[in-house]
Amino acid sequence: MATPVEYAQAHRSQFEQELSDLLRIPSIGTLPAHREDTQHAAHWVANHLKEIGMTVEVIPVARHPLVYAEWMGAPGRPTVLGYGHYDVQPADPLDLWTTPPFEPAVRNGGLYARGAADDKGQLFTLAAAVRAYLKTGTKLPVNVKLIIEGEEESGGEGIAAYVQSNGDRLRADAALVLDSGVYAPGIPAVTLGLRGIVGGEIEVIGPARDLHSGGYGGVAPNPFMALAEIITGLKNADGRILIPHFYDRVVPPPKAETDAWAKLPFDEAEFLRDEVGSTALTGEPGFSVFERNWARPTFEVHGMPGGFIGAGSKTVIPSRASAKISMRLVANQDPAEIGRLFEAHVRSLAPRGTQVNVRVSRGAMPVVVPHTLPAITAARAALADAFGHEAVFIRTGGSIPIVSAFIERVKLPTVITGWSTPDANAHSPNEKLDLEHFHKGTIAVMRFFERIGGAA
Numbered sequence: 116m117a118t119p120v121e122y123a124q125a126h127r128s129q130f131e132q133e134l135s136d137l138l139r140i141p142s143i144g145t146l147p148a149h150r151e152d153t154q155h156a157a158h159w160v161a162n163h164l165k166e167i168g169m170t171v172e173v174i175p176v177a178r179h180p181l182v183y184a185e186w187m188g189a190p191g192r193p194t195v196l197g198y199g200h201y202d203v204q205p206a207d208p209l210d211l212w213t214t215p216p217f218e219p220a221v222r223n224g225g226l227y228a229r230g231a232a233d234d235k236g237q238l239f240t241l242a243a244a245v246r247a248y249l250k251t252g253t254k255l256p257v258n259v260k261l262i263i264e265g266e267e268e269s270g271g272e273g274i275a276a277y278v279q280s281n282g283d284r285l286r287a288d289a290a291l292v293l294d295s296g297v298y299a300p301g302i303p304a305v306t307l308g309l310r311g312i313v314g315g316e317i318e319v320i321g322p323a324r325d326l327h328s329g330g331y332g333g334v335a336p337n338p339f340m341a342l343a344e345i346i347t348g349l350k351n352a353d354g355r356i357l358i359p360h361f362y363d364r365v366v367p368p369p370k371a372e373t374d375a376w377a378k379l380p381f382d383e384a385e386f387l388r389d390e391v392g393s394t395a396l397t398g399e400p401g402f403s404v405f406e407r408n409w410a411r412p413t414f415e416v417h418g419m420p421g422g423f424i425g426a427g428s429k430t431v432i433p434s435r436a437s438a439k440i441s442m443r444l445v446a447n448q449d450p451a452e453i454g455r456l457f458e459a460h461v462r463s464l465a466p467r468g469t470q471v472n473v474r475v476s477r478g479a480m481p482v483v484v485p486h487t488l489p490a491i492t493a494a495r496a497a498l499a500d501a502f503g504h505e506a507v508f509i510r511t512g513g514s515i516p517i518v519s520a521f522i523e524r525v526k527l528p529t530v531i532t533g534w535s536t537p538d539a540n541a542h543s544p545n546e547k548l549d550l551e552h553f554h555k556g557t558i559a560v561m562r563f564f565e566r567i568g569g570a571a
Contacts, residue, residue, distance in 0.1 A: 119247035123557050126247075130557070131226065131550065133163070134239045135219040137201070138228040144179050144202030145269045153179045153265050156201045160263055164242055168249040169261070176273025179265030183284075186245060187258045193288035193567050194258040196527060197560075198517065199238025200267035200294065203230035204542045211544035225547035232539035236548035237293040237556065238263055240534065244560035256568025260287060264517070267294070270477055271516035278517065282525045289490035289567055290527040291560070294515050296535030297552060298379065298507050303498035303559070306531040307486055308368070308409060308510030309518060311444035313454050313478030317345060317461055318437040320470040325431040336468035338436035339422060345471070346438065348464040349457075350414045354398040354407075356442075358460045361412070361453065366446040368410045368510070375508060376405040390537055409510035413443040443512060450478025479516035480523075482531075490528040490567065497562035498532065501555045506532075530563075 117125065142156035143149040157173060157180045165171045169184040179202060187194075206216035206229045214220040216229040226236065241261055248255045262285060264274040278285060298304040321336040350356050383404060387396055398407035421436030423429040442453060454475035465471040484491065486508055498506035521527040534556035540546045 117251055119244075119251055119253050119561055120558060122251050123243060123247040123554070123561070127554050130239070130243050130554070131221075134231075134236055134553075135226070135228070137163075137235050137239065138219045138226075138230055139217055141206075141217045142202050142230070142265065143205050144265050144267075146205060150178075153202055157182055157265050160201050160238075164245075164261065167242060167246040169245065169259075174277065176277055177266065178269070178273060181265070181274055181277055182261070182263040184261040184263075185259065186249070186255060189255055189258050189568070192257050193569075194260060194286070195564060195567055196285055196287035196290045196521075197238075197241040197259065197261045198263070198290060198292045198294070198521075199241060199261075200234045200264045201230075201238065202265040202268050203233070203235070204268055206544070208544065213545055216544075216546070221550070224551060225549055226553070227545055227547045229546055231546050231548035232296070232535040233541035233546065234267070234294050236553055237533045237535065240553065240556040240560050241291075241293060243557040244564065247557070247561060255564060257288075257564045259564070260285065267516065271479070272477060274517050275520055278520045278524055285521075285525050285527075287527060289493070290521050290525075290529040291494075291563060292515060292518055292521075292529060292531045293533050293556075293560075295511055295531050295533035296537070296539065297502075297533070298509050298537075300536055300549065300552075301502065302380075302504055303502045303506040304509045304532065305486075305491055305494050305498070305506055306511050307372070307484045307491075307508050308446070309482040309515055309531065310409075310412070310510075310512050311448060311450055311479050311481035311519075312441055312514040312516075313444065313450040313457070314439070314441040314476040315454065315457065316437055316439050316474045317342065318435060318472040318474075319345070319465075320435045320472070321468065322432060322434050324434050326434075328430040328432050331432055335432050336466065337432050338469065339419075339433065341466040341469045342419065342436050342438055344466055345461055345464045346416060349460065353400055356412065356414045358414075358453075358456050360456055364447040364449070364452075365412065368406070372508070372510075373403070373406065376403070376409075379405075379507060379509075381405075405510075408512045410445055412445050412448060413512075414440065415442075416440050443514065444478070444481050446481050446483050448481060450480065454478065479514045480519035482515075482518050482522065484522075484529060484531065488528045488530075490530050493566035494530040494532060494563055497559050497566050500562045501559035532559075534559075
């Protein structure tokens with residue numbers, strides 16, 4: 116009988132084919148038109164986990180169901196809770212994809228599809244690892260619980276409410292969150308920090324209706340000009356956020372962490388050329404790229420709907436304009452407090468003759484994980500074994516809303532890692548998953564089970 120690792124190696128093609136089946140489902144959880152597709156993805160995941168031998172429940176929540184699965188066949192042994200999400204971002208702009216986003220294609224060792232890296236390809240390694248044990252008749256060294264959601268890309272309200280009410284069901288000796296990535300190809304990483312987030316929308320109303328700019332230009336308030344004034348009053352040209360008291364609670368990373376970041380292999384010019392693709396990097400002077408990207412808060416504008424955007428010209432002063440924004444938060448910043456400060460400052464910036472409406476969305480807390488946790492030590496050893504390279508400690512500029520609930524509500528020692536590469540194009544056209552990292556990730560999950568279970 117093959118060992119679990121031998122089984123995983125022998126079934127690489129099968130794992131890729133099954134993952135491709137999941138990737139074909141356009142589970143765009145943020146778009147109402149794809150509600151049925153997102154539900155389909157939930158049931159696909161549930162059926163797959165049931166087929167490999169886990170006990171599975173599909174749990175209705177706010178919009179898209181949770182999939183809860185468990186294998187508790189190791190009484191007296193530790194328990195690992197694995198997390199991932201099956202919902203994906205919209206695929207727009209479609210014309211920038213080399214191959215259609217929901218028709219998986221393999222090119223140069225990468226599997227291209229929306230959700231390949233974020234997060235279907237990562238959560239699939241949890242299932243593949245469990246399968247490798249159960250299909251070889253090998254008892255897992257730990258009990259395993261999986262909680263997989265479909266609302267991560269839209270705020271995670273459903274899972275947050277579930278965890279708040281059902282924390283005891285999710286208790287474990289460690290949580291393994293697979294929604295991050297490697298530092299660089301071949302260099303695995305454990306993520307010790309996540310930025311929090313709070314989003315919102317600013318709407319500016321000027322005249323009662325669209326006005327002819329020739330007849331009213333110079334006397335009627337222009338909502339787009341007003342919006343521009345407000346935005347420049349929220350962040351200056353150096354990237355400093357101008358909201359009063361915004362930085363009051365910011366906690367800088369410890370020197371030991373920043374010293375470690377300085378030793379990471381990093382070429383700023385290469386990063387600018389290959390990942391950002393611009394002419395210069397921006398941000399607050401006096402902070403390194405890692406600090407600006409991982410440990411400093413941000414304010415960003417994502418879209419400014421309003422006015423006339425069709426071909427040709429239409430010379431009107433629009434009656435209203437809006438901007439969709441988000442702020443990434445760092446240690447000790449509270450989304451609710453930042454939302455209140457943001458709203459108050461926006462209202463104080465409203466230009467004469469305009470009405471300003473501010474909407475603030477539910478946010479996620481920032482997270483910092485101590486590197487001394489035994490689960491972190493186990494993860495580093497597992498990653499080193501699977502990838503053949505010592506795992507480094509990093510932070511990430513992104514947010515995973517449920518992690519703070521795992522830590523604060525359920526008191527779970529939490530490991531955040533994953534197999535996505537920096538060039539994975541998550542949230543962008545031509546998203547891809549490096550298949551070699553995908554298969555090494557499956558081995559890493561098994562090695563983590565062994566380390567936590569005391570079998571290694």
